[in-house]
Amino acid sequence: MDELLRNPVFVSHALAAAASVSLGTTLTYPLDTIKTLIQVGATSSKQLTTSQVLGRVESLSGYSGLYRGFTWLTLGRVTSVGARFGVYEILTAYYKDGRIDNNVYVSEALLAGMAAGAVESFLNSPFEMIMLRKQVTSAVPISSSSSNSATKHMVTPVISRLLPGFVPDKVALDRTVSLLSVLSSKNHNMANALRNYPWTITGSGKPPSATDVKRPIDIIKLEGLRAMWRGLRGGIARDSVFGGIFFGSWQFLHLRMLDWKAVGMDPPPETNDEIGPLSPLAVSLAAGFSGSLAGAVSHGFDTSRTRSQCIVLPRYLAMERKLLKWKRPGNWFERLTGIHPADRKVLFRGISLRTARCGLASFILVGSYFLSVEHLVAKS
Template identity: 60%
Template sequence: MDDLSKSQMFVIHGVAAVGSVAFASALTYPLDTMKVLTQVASSSGKQLNAAELLLRILTLSGNSGISGLFSGYGSLALGRTLGLGARFGVYEIITAFYKDGLEDNYVSASDALLAGMAAGAVEALISSPFELIKLREQVSSASYIPNSTFALDKGAQPPLISRLLSGCYPDKRSLNQYVGLISTLSTKNTNVTSALLEYPWMMTGSGKPPSVCNVRRPSDIISLEGWGALWRGLRSGIARDSVFGGVFFSSWQFLHQAMLDWKAVGMDPPPRSDEEVGPLSPLFVSIAAGLSASVAAAASHAFDTTRTRSQCTVLPKYVSMERRLLKWKQPGNKFERYTGIHPSDRNLLFRGLRWRMARSGLASFMIVGSYFFAVDHLASNLT
């Protein structure tokens, strides 16, 4: 009977955790969309404000403009559930070793920092593919996709292009202009045109990579960019999630311990351990989680901007292969190379900071609060 009760409690905690993550992600997802578009659409000279971003989304996202704010939510919900499960699971496993042999379950802020950094690195490995797909859906929702007035006839799609990216048709105007630049022959010469179309770098007809709007489905990403694209920007992702996890758990542990000490003041007799103080209010725990997440988001935002901008870049696998063969060296100083920061993004690293702090703080507050509420509600019904 005890085993059955333990199994039921385990299911209750699992259902409450998944439900709280989905609920908080849904309510804060528009903030994440605004953050991503601020990071991607802003140049070094101008940063788009909230009104411009919102108008662009409502105008370009189709018949139901509000749906553009939730583009890619399914990928985020799945990736966030797996990622947060890995983050808290790894953190609990590591801190269990710290608490082994101690009289109480005390974890210092420094131990929480190290455990959180390790947990964040694992989270980055798991959530990277889902985050890439989510980000490209968000960017596509606010991107202008021109019509195919000047596209080649669909029946004339080159075999090489059809294998690399299904549904991509080169722009006939760009192709004719390109042929005119490199050849003295007429742009109507089918031999030159057909030959150029057999080169992967002529997929768009201009020598440029396809737009993110054309490479957002998992099958298209794998076909054109390879499996490694799902983990693009992994260095900056690990740096971001490691810093976030370390700062989040250490700040949360510090605030949690401060609240326990405050509650213990005036107790007679004085408690000998944290267990004797008793549980804290779920509201205060949720507020502490929200504050910790906001601080962690601010500390790791530079790496988040780098990760976002790198994932929004289409890099065909033949270009990646050429870079490996030529031993291409990533630009920037040693710190930038290790963390994946591109030198051209130095002035953009803190774009969207307020959006991310608000989203992280609200999401953490809602996740913890709804988790406690769901567990109490389900457990009361069980008994």
């Protein structure tokens, strides 16, 4: 490892990759925020538009709200995207071993991309969870300081440990007290006593909103450490499909461009290495088209994962499901990929935004990587 860190070529490629991922994330992050808000706010009878989401974010958080959670996604993508390309290169190196033409078939690129996408999903899941919670916060009104101070005075220490940052439903508590008023009790302050029990805190067992549980420490305290990987089934399905389609279509376009470049060469090249490298612009355009195609095909899984990560599931409810052997709803495909049956009619909301974001991010990532490597290597 020390030898790699001392190698200027390896360091140049690592710096170029990190800078490319950061640049692509920066330029396309507003599209991701709008896409997320459309997915979360959609119902079977209501479809939010881009202008509606932009107007709400601008009125509540300003245009800076479009970059809520940007730091977390950048940290996650620098690691996960690097793992995606690293796993892909390792697997394709195994495929190419012993071949004269040093070529990878489209089917092999598809399988290697699916495996690379699964690794990427696992590494990026905690960062994506925090990012989504912060993105949703940008479209939710911020409570005033007076109401916050009143809430802190009203909430007991037990509640603050069970549901950090949650505002109790006063109406639900009053109704509970009225239902129990026929019982004789020596405790005259029954409302404060009921607030010590988690099943009456939220009113009818309703969990708090995702905007109340958005910090990593709050998520771990209330939902447990495993909640950072909630929706992992949908994430693996999404990123596996994305990785397979992305690398498979990119390799297909790469081979077709090599064939087109080889037309008219005399003598005809026997291997792809004799054709020579393609221009960075052509490779970047091919990557952008592949990213758009992969984003469109995997969008349904992305919607399902996004909506599942915005649901707050306290640990005691998760434990009840485990003890009662709760069965996932839906058919076998929905259970395998983590799609909830209630989301069937909203799976393709925001697909145009994700298609544009994935295509633009892939084009910027590959193009800036080639430019950075050329500049750094020439400088070194």
